[in-house]
Amino acid sequence: MVKAYLRYEPAISFGVVASPESNVVYDPSGRRLLAAALDRFAAWDPKRGLPSSIFTPASSSPSLAVSCIASSPSAASASASSIASGHADGSIRLWDAETGACEATLHGHRSAASALRFSPSGAVLASGSKDCDVILWDVVAQAGLFRLRGHRDQVTDLLFLDSGKKLATCSKDKFIRVWDLDTQHCLQIVGGHHSEVWSMDVDPSEKFLVSGSADPELRVFRVRQSAEDGEDWNKWDVLKLFGEIPRQTKERVQTIRFNKDGSLVACQVAGKTADIYRILDETEAIRKAKRRMHRKKEKALAKAVTAEGNGTVIDPLPAQDSQNPTVVVTDVFKLLQVLRASKKICSVAFSPSNPPKGCLASLSLSLNNNVLETYSVDNEKVSKTHSIEIHGHRSDIRSLALNSEDNLLMSTSHNAVKIWNPSTGDCLRTIDSDYGLCSAFVPGNRYGLIGTKSGTLEIIDINSGNSIDVIEAHAGSIRSIVLIPDEDGTVSARGFVTGSADHDVKFWEYQLVQKSDTDSKHLSVTNVRTLKMNDDVLAVSIGPTGKHIAVALLDCTVKVFFVDTLKFCLSLYGHKLPVLCMDISSDGALIVTGSADKNLKIWGMDFGDCHKSIFAHTDSVMDVKFVYRTHYMFSVGKDRTVKYWDADKFELLLTLEGHHAEVWCLAISSRGDFIVTGSHDRSIRRWDRTEEQLFIEEEREKRLEETFEADLDNAIEHRHGQKDDAPDEGSVGVPGRKTKETITAADAIIDALDTAEEEEKRLNELKEEQSNAERAKSQPNVIMQGQSPSDYVLNAVSNVRPNDLEQALLSLPFSDALKLMAYLKEWSLIPLKVELTCRVCLVLLQTHHNQLTSTPAARSILTELKGILYGRVKGCKDTIGFNLAAMDHIKELLAMRSDAPFRDAKAKLMEIRQEQSKRSDRSDGTERRKKKKPKASTQS
Structure with missing residues (x-):
C-alpha cells in the first residue's frame, strides 16, 4: 500500500516593513503609503503606524518579489485598477485600491520590471524592465498596446509628457529618449550624462525635467510647452538643456521626485542623504539673477579700479546685462535642506495631500534596515514626524522559539528580541538586547533565555517586556541553548544547557533571587557543571529522556555523552565540513545532523551507525528538527528552501519555496500542525499542515516536470535574447510574450x-x-x-x-x-x-x-x-x-441642483445690494436738490 502524507502550505508571512529593492509611493488620496514587502506590498497609515490593507499575489514564490510600485495620479481612476506592481519575473499586476484584489496579471517582460508610471488620465501604464524594453499597457482593457525598443541597457525610470501624448525614458546606457506615443517612434535622444542615468522627474506644470546619474551634478531640461514655441528649438526636440546643478555628495543619484505643486524636488542618493531643492517662481528668479549680476558688476568695478592703478584697462559689464539678466538654472533651483537619515535610504516619495500648517511638504523614506520614516520639510529644518519600525527586525533573524502552548513566538536579531503572535503575525513585545544567536522559553512561558554573540546570557520577562538579568556565561559566542527534559520526555524545570565557541558546554539550573527586601523575586540561573571540549561547540542536542547529550564540534565530528556522568558514549564522524545543526527524535532512536557540506546524515543512537547520507540542499544546512512523535523532519538551508523528509524511508516529501534569502532557523509546533522559519530577508513565514494528501511518486514526477519546463523556458529565453540583443533603433514590437x-x-x-x-x-x-x-x-x-x-x-x-x-x-x-x-x-x-x-x-x-x-x-x-x-x-x-454626452448633461444638472441654494442666496444678496444702492442714490439726489434750491433763490 502506498503511504500518504499530509501537505504543508504557506500560511502567512510577517516581519518585513519595506524591502530595500523596491520603491515607495503614495496612493491617490495621500493617506496611505505603499511599500513592498518581498512578494507582497502593504498600504501603511503613517500616522497610526499600521497597515490598512495588504496586497498579496495568489502564488508565493521568490520570483514574484515586488521590484517597483506605481499609483494612479488621479483619484478619479481609483474605481478602476489604480495600483500597479512590477515583479522580479517580469510580470505586471493590476490591483484594486479599495478591495486589494488582483484584477489582472500582464506578461510581457522577460526580466524584472524596473520602472512603472501611470499616464495623467490613469488609463495607460508604462513599464520598463531590465530587458531594455518599454511596454505600454491599456489598463481598462488589461492588454498590451505596443513595445518600444531602443535602449541598450536596463530602463531605470520613465514619465509621461504633453498630457500623456509623449513618453520620456532613461536607461543605464547614459541616454534619455523621448517617444511619440501616437506615431510610436523615438522623437529625440538626449545625451550628455557621463554615466548611467538612474532617475528623472518632471514638475506638474511640465516646465522642467530633472535627471540624475553618478555625475557630480544634476541636469535640468526645459520641456517644450507647444509646437509654436520659438527660441532656438529644433523642429522635433522636446527637451532642451537648461543647465546643471552641482550636488552635495559624491554618491550616485537613486531617486528624483517633485512634490505635488512642483515647488520642491528631492534628490536622494545611494547613501544616507537626500538633497531638497526649492524651485523659485519667475519673479524671484529674476530678482536673484539681478542680485547675481549686481555682485558681478561690483566685482568687475573693483577689478577695474585696481587695474587703473596698475595702468591697464578692463571693459565694464554691459548695462543691458545688469538690467535684463539672463536667468540660469542656479537662479531657479535653490538648495533648501539636506536630509540625513540614520541608515541608507532606498527610496523617497512626497505626499500628494496638503501638508500640515507651517511646513512645505511631507516626505517619506524607506530605509534599508526595514523602517519607514516620514519627515516634514520646512524653510528652516527637516524634522521627523512618524516612523514605522515595530513590525519587523532591523536585520536578519537568527533564532526562533515557540512556547509550550504554541501561542507565542520569540525571534532574535542583532539588537532586539521580538515576541509575536504566530497565528496573526502581530508583534506583541520588542525588547532591546545584544546580538542573539539562540533562544528558548523557560518552562512556564513567563521568561525567555537569549544566548548572545558576546557570550552573555540574557533573561527577559515576557509579560513586562524587560530584560531582568545579564549573566557573563561564556567567553565566546553562545551557539546553542537546549532545555533538559524529564525521563518521561516532557520539558522539566531542571535547567538547560548552553554550548559556546569557548569550548565549554555548561549546565545551568534555575533559581529565584531577591536583591532586596522591597524587591520581588525574579528568575536567575547558576552554573552547576561544565563539560570541557577540545574545539568550538557549534550545536548541542539532548535526548528526549535526558539520558544523552550530543555535541557538534568545529572538527566536523559529533560526540555523544551521558548526561548524568558526562562520560563519553559515541562519536559520529563522516561529515566533511562542520556540523551546524542536529536534533534527536522524540523516541530517542535517531539523530539527524546537518552540515556545511550540504548533507543530512541520519544516525542510530544505539550504535552510532550512519543509516543514510542525503544530499539535502545546494548550500549549507542551517537548521534541522524532527516533528514530535514522528520520524518526519524539516531542514532549512542557505539555498532559501525548506524541505520535508521521511527519515525512515530517506525520501524527500516536499520542498517549500518562498524565502528570498538564506533561511537561518526554524521552529516546529508541539503537535506538528505548523512550522515557522526565519530568514536573512527579515521575514518570518508560517507553513500550515493541511488535510490534503501527497504521495512520494507524484511529487517526484512533479519535480521532474518543473525541472524540464524550467530548462525549456530558459532555452526559449536564451534564444529570444540572442535574437533581440541588438534591436532596431527606435523599433516597435509586440507587447506580450509567449508563456x-x-x-x-x-x-x-x-x-x-x-x-x-x-x-x-x-x-x-x-x-x-x-x-x-x-x-x-x-x-x-x-x-x-x-x-x-x-x-x-x-x-x-x-x-x-x-x-x-x-x-x-x-x-x-x-x-x-x-x-x-x-x-x-x-x-x-x-x-x-x-x-x-x-x-x-x-x-x-x-x-x-x-x-x-x-x-x-x-x-x-x-x-x-x-x-x-x-x-x-x-x-x-x-x-x-451619445452616452458620454448624456453623462455630461446629467453631471451639469446635478451640479446645478447642488448649487441651487447657494445661487438663490447669492441672488437674494444681489437684490439686497441693488436695493441698498438705489436707496443711497435716492438719498444723494434729494440732498443735491436741497443744496441747489437756496442757490437758485439768491440768484433770483
Whole structure:
C-alpha cells in the first residue's frame, strides 16, 4: 500500500516593513503609503503606524518579489485598477485600491520590471524592465498596446509628457529618449550624462525635467510647452538643456521626485542623504539673477579700479546685462535642506495631500534596515514626524522559539528580541538586547533565555517586556541553548544547557533571587557543571529522556555523552565540513545532523551507525528538527528552501519555496500542525499542515516536470535574447510574450475549431441524407453543450485573457486562422462582441496579410468584413459618444441642483445690494436738490 502524507502550505508571512529593492509611493488620496514587502506590498497609515490593507499575489514564490510600485495620479481612476506592481519575473499586476484584489496579471517582460508610471488620465501604464524594453499597457482593457525598443541597457525610470501624448525614458546606457506615443517612434535622444542615468522627474506644470546619474551634478531640461514655441528649438526636440546643478555628495543619484505643486524636488542618493531643492517662481528668479549680476558688476568695478592703478584697462559689464539678466538654472533651483537619515535610504516619495500648517511638504523614506520614516520639510529644518519600525527586525533573524502552548513566538536579531503572535503575525513585545544567536522559553512561558554573540546570557520577562538579568556565561559566542527534559520526555524545570565557541558546554539550573527586601523575586540561573571540549561547540542536542547529550564540534565530528556522568558514549564522524545543526527524535532512536557540506546524515543512537547520507540542499544546512512523535523532519538551508523528509524511508516529501534569502532557523509546533522559519530577508513565514494528501511518486514526477519546463523556458529565453540583443533603433514590437498560458489558450482555440468543424460536417450530412423528422431525433454533440459551432468557438476565444489573446492568435497556423476568420462575420452581429471581433480580425490580418491576400477563399471573407466591421464600429462609436454626452448633461444638472441654494442666496444678496444702492442714490439726489434750491433763490 502506498503511504500518504499530509501537505504543508504557506500560511502567512510577517516581519518585513519595506524591502530595500523596491520603491515607495503614495496612493491617490495621500493617506496611505505603499511599500513592498518581498512578494507582497502593504498600504501603511503613517500616522497610526499600521497597515490598512495588504496586497498579496495568489502564488508565493521568490520570483514574484515586488521590484517597483506605481499609483494612479488621479483619484478619479481609483474605481478602476489604480495600483500597479512590477515583479522580479517580469510580470505586471493590476490591483484594486479599495478591495486589494488582483484584477489582472500582464506578461510581457522577460526580466524584472524596473520602472512603472501611470499616464495623467490613469488609463495607460508604462513599464520598463531590465530587458531594455518599454511596454505600454491599456489598463481598462488589461492588454498590451505596443513595445518600444531602443535602449541598450536596463530602463531605470520613465514619465509621461504633453498630457500623456509623449513618453520620456532613461536607461543605464547614459541616454534619455523621448517617444511619440501616437506615431510610436523615438522623437529625440538626449545625451550628455557621463554615466548611467538612474532617475528623472518632471514638475506638474511640465516646465522642467530633472535627471540624475553618478555625475557630480544634476541636469535640468526645459520641456517644450507647444509646437509654436520659438527660441532656438529644433523642429522635433522636446527637451532642451537648461543647465546643471552641482550636488552635495559624491554618491550616485537613486531617486528624483517633485512634490505635488512642483515647488520642491528631492534628490536622494545611494547613501544616507537626500538633497531638497526649492524651485523659485519667475519673479524671484529674476530678482536673484539681478542680485547675481549686481555682485558681478561690483566685482568687475573693483577689478577695474585696481587695474587703473596698475595702468591697464578692463571693459565694464554691459548695462543691458545688469538690467535684463539672463536667468540660469542656479537662479531657479535653490538648495533648501539636506536630509540625513540614520541608515541608507532606498527610496523617497512626497505626499500628494496638503501638508500640515507651517511646513512645505511631507516626505517619506524607506530605509534599508526595514523602517519607514516620514519627515516634514520646512524653510528652516527637516524634522521627523512618524516612523514605522515595530513590525519587523532591523536585520536578519537568527533564532526562533515557540512556547509550550504554541501561542507565542520569540525571534532574535542583532539588537532586539521580538515576541509575536504566530497565528496573526502581530508583534506583541520588542525588547532591546545584544546580538542573539539562540533562544528558548523557560518552562512556564513567563521568561525567555537569549544566548548572545558576546557570550552573555540574557533573561527577559515576557509579560513586562524587560530584560531582568545579564549573566557573563561564556567567553565566546553562545551557539546553542537546549532545555533538559524529564525521563518521561516532557520539558522539566531542571535547567538547560548552553554550548559556546569557548569550548565549554555548561549546565545551568534555575533559581529565584531577591536583591532586596522591597524587591520581588525574579528568575536567575547558576552554573552547576561544565563539560570541557577540545574545539568550538557549534550545536548541542539532548535526548528526549535526558539520558544523552550530543555535541557538534568545529572538527566536523559529533560526540555523544551521558548526561548524568558526562562520560563519553559515541562519536559520529563522516561529515566533511562542520556540523551546524542536529536534533534527536522524540523516541530517542535517531539523530539527524546537518552540515556545511550540504548533507543530512541520519544516525542510530544505539550504535552510532550512519543509516543514510542525503544530499539535502545546494548550500549549507542551517537548521534541522524532527516533528514530535514522528520520524518526519524539516531542514532549512542557505539555498532559501525548506524541505520535508521521511527519515525512515530517506525520501524527500516536499520542498517549500518562498524565502528570498538564506533561511537561518526554524521552529516546529508541539503537535506538528505548523512550522515557522526565519530568514536573512527579515521575514518570518508560517507553513500550515493541511488535510490534503501527497504521495512520494507524484511529487517526484512533479519535480521532474518543473525541472524540464524550467530548462525549456530558459532555452526559449536564451534564444529570444540572442535574437533581440541588438534591436532596431527606435523599433516597435509586440507587447506580450509567449508563456504557458498563451500556448494553452492557443491549444484550446484549435480544439474548439476542430470540434466545431466536425459538428458542422455532421449537421450538413444529416441535412442532406435525412428528413426533418429524423434530423430532429439526432443526438446533439455533448462536448458543445447545446451551443452552435459559432457560439462554441466564440466562447473559447472569449475565455482567453485579454493580455494573452494576441500571443495565442499568433501561435495559430494559417489554416486555423482562416477557419477562425470565417466566424467573424457572424460574431460582428453580436453588439457586445464587436470589440473582440475587431481585435481578432486585426491581429490575424497583420500576421497573415500576404497569405490572406493571395488566397482566393479569403478574399471574399475580407471583402465582406470590410463593410460590416466598419459600420459596426461606427455604430458603437456613436453609441459611446451619445452616452458620454448624456453623462455630461446629467453631471451639469446635478451640479446645478447642488448649487441651487447657494445661487438663490447669492441672488437674494444681489437684490439686497441693488436695493441698498438705489436707496443711497435716492438719498444723494434729494440732498443735491436741497443744496441747489437756496442757490437758485439768491440768484433770483
